[in-house]
Amino acid sequence: MNKRKIIKKNLPIVTKKILDASYVQIWWEDINSNPAWLKLEEAKSSKPTVCISTGWLIREDREEHIVVADVNFEDNGTLGDVGGITTIPSKNVLKIKRIKL
Numbered sequence: 001m002n003k004r005k006i007i008k009k010n011l012p013i014v015t016k017k018i019l020d021a022s023y024v025q026i027w028w029e030d031i032n033s034n035p036a037w038l039k040l041e042e043a044k045s046s047k048p049t050v051c052i053s054t055g056w057l058i059r060e061d062r063e064e065h066i067v068v069a070d071v072n073f074e075d076n077g078t079l080g081d082v083g084g085i086t087t088i089p090s091k092n093v094l095k096i097k098r099i100k101l
Contacts, residue, residue, distance in 0.1 A: 027096075060096075
């Protein structure tokens with residue numbers, strides 16, 4: 001059995017003070033494409049894809065909703081950078097569930 005050495009480290013605690021944004025699950029609709037040859041009736045039954053993204057909702061307005069899935073921290077525990085950025089057209093948003101941290 002491979003035993004991993006555990007390194008004790010002070011991990012940052014994610015609170016509203018670190019990133020002033022709601023943590024959410026957001027359901028949204030996206031295009032669906034298929035490069036295969038299909039019968040016409042099969043092609044007519046194609047539907048858009050429903051996606052779920054999870055992260056901090058850093059912007060929401062009439063045009064777009066922007067979610068970041070990842071954050072990193074400076075050595076002093078303050079917010080560094082954000083990553084995993086998903087920009088969703090607002091007209092594609094189906095549902096938003098805010099999750100309390």
